Amino acid sequence: MNSANVSDIQANILFWIIISLFAWQGYRRGIWSELTKLAFIFAGFLLGSPEYLGNMLVKAVNGFYMAFQFLLHGGLEAIATGNFDADALARIFEEIADIPKPITKDNYELALFLVTIFLIAIGYLASKLFKKDKMPGLALVVGALNGFLLSYIFLPLLPETTPFTFKDLTLSGIIAQLMDLAGYILELFVRGVSAFFEFLLNVFGPWTIPLLLLIIIVLALSSLTRSKKKNGQSGQSGGGSS
Amino acid sequence: MGPFEYLWLTVFFIFILVAFVRKYNKELGTTTLIFVALFLITYFGVPKLPRLINDAYQQIFDAPLSERSIQHIMASGLSLFFIAIVFASYAGDTFAFKGKPAKGTRGFIFNLLVGIVNGYLISGTLWYLQDYFKYPITDFGILQLPLTHLGETLANFLPPYVVPPIFWAVLVGVMLIFRVLK
Numbered sequence: 001m002n003s004a005n006v007s008d009i010q011a012n013i014l015f016w017i018i019i020s021l022f023a024w025q026g027y028r029r030g031i032w033s034e035l036t037k038l039a040f041i042f043a044g045f046l047l048g049s050p051e052y053l054g055n056m057l058v059k060a061v062n063g064f065y066m067a068f069q070f071l072l073h074g075g076l077e078a079i080a081t082g083n084f085d086a087d088a089l090a091r092i093f094e095e096i097a098d099i100p101k102p103i104t105k106d107n108y109e110l111a112l113f114l115v116t117i118f119l120i121a122i123g124y125l126a127s128k129l130f131k132k133d134k135m136p137g138l139a140l141v142v143g144a145l146n147g148f149l150l151s152y153i154f155l156p157l158l159p160e161t162t163p164f165t166f167k168d169l170t171l172s173g174i175i176a177q178l179m180d181l182a183g184y185i186l187e188l189f190v191r192g193v194s195a196f197f198e199f200l201l202n203v204f205g206p207w208t209i210p211l212l213l214l215i216i217i218v219l220a221l222s223s224l225t226r227s228k229k230k231n232g233q234s235g236q237s238g239g240g241s242s
Numbered sequence: 243m244g245p246f247e248y249l250w251l252t253v254f255f256i257f258i259l260v261a262f263v264r265k266y267n268k269e270l271g272t273t274t275l276i277f278v279a280l281f282l283i284t285y286f287g288v289p290k291l292p293r294l295i296n297d298a299y300q301q302i303f304d305a306p307l308s309e310r311s312i313q314h315i316m317a318s319g320l321s322l323f324f325i326a327i328v329f330a331s332y333a334g335d336t337f338a339f340k341g342k343p344a345k346g347t348r349g350f351i352f353n354l355l356v357g358i359v360n361g362y363l364i365s366g367t368l369w370y371l372q373d374y375f376k377y378p379i380t381d382f383g384i385l386q387l388p389l390t391h392l393g394e395t396l397a398n399f400l401p402p403y404v405v406p407p408i409f410w411a412v413l414v415g416v417m418l419i420f421r422v423l424k
Binding site for chain 1: 266267270273339340341342343344348352355356358359399401404405406409412413416417420
């Protein structure tokens with residue numbers, strides 16, 4: 001069996017597994033939950049695709065960023081005082097012309113990919129707000145549709161050469177291939193994290209790490225829920241001793 | 243001894259494991275004290291202490307300290323101070339946050355994130371104290387320079403290099419606000 005056929009078979013199997021999983025999840029979660037997910041996945045798909053709304057989004061983000069820089073570099077003062085002196089405005093435009101835009105040609109694809117991932121994640125979180133309802137059949141169909149859309153977005157991103165083949169099915173061969181697969185996934189993860197970090201550095205510059213620290217701390221602290229009080233005493237978990 | 247950064251990466255991973263064992267609500271108490279220590283080190287320790295030490299030494303012995311000696315004293319002294327604060331945050335009555343930590347996948351992610359933060363802050367600060375004071379530890383032959391390419395890249399992202407001193411105080415403030423709210 002040649003590599004291309006194996007790759008096709010694996011892609012097909014993966015496609016149907018994803019659709020089945022999402023259909024099953026839809027059946028369990030209910031129609032409103034699945035419709036919410038569908039709306040966000042679809043929005044993520046449209047905004048993450050350059051041929052649909054992606055280009056417009058990038059132009060809008062860069063435009064708003066430059067407008068913000070204009071205000072920061074004296075534009076706000078000019079508007080507040082009503083002093084629209086041509087020289088002052090020219091100086092401001094000269095200053096902001098050197099400022100790099102947050103989304104450049106180098107990180108264009110990554111930025112759109114992150115937008116898609118972000119909206120899908122938001123959709124997934126928003127879908128948890130709904131309780132299960134009485135239309136499991138319809139929910140199953142919408143769940144499958146979600147799986148189809150996600151496959152349509154993400155399956156083309158998989159590599160053409162498969163990290164796992166069926167050539168050597170001896171124990172040592174399978175172990176060696178599993179090691180290769182683990183290495184491949186690890187490398188993919190490291191590359192993904194590095195690219196994401198580079199993108200953040202490009203957008204936020206030296207404030208990237210302080211902002212990341214602040215966000216992680218606030219998210220972690222917000223997730224702590226109040227302990228229930230028993231017999232008038234605080235039943236704290238953790239506070240006090242190690 | 244292997245490349246310099248391996249030791250610090252080991253410390254980093256150990257603190258991630260510690261976060262999984264202790265849970266992130268307790269680890270956040272440690273994080274608070276680390277922020278306090280970092281504020282003291284970066285706002286007062288590193289910029290002001292070398293001159294104070296030199297002046298005091300000159301007053302007592304009527305001779306200036308060599309630059310390398312100051313670097314040794316500063317790196318060792320501040321590292322011990324920092325380790326003592328981290329140790330104190332783990333021992334006895336801790337500064338743990340009240341409330342139940344999230345469970346399941348969310349809990350796993352928060353344990354991981356807070357572990358990464360603590361590992362990064364602790365190993366990064368100890369590395370920074372060596373890097374800023376020109377690696378005095380290498381004089382004892384314990385670790386060797388030069389840094390590898392990876393080491394040099396990582397050294398640019400050590401916490402005190404990338405976070406302004408006053409921001410540590412802001413983070414302490416945020417933690418205290420949440421402590422009152424919870």
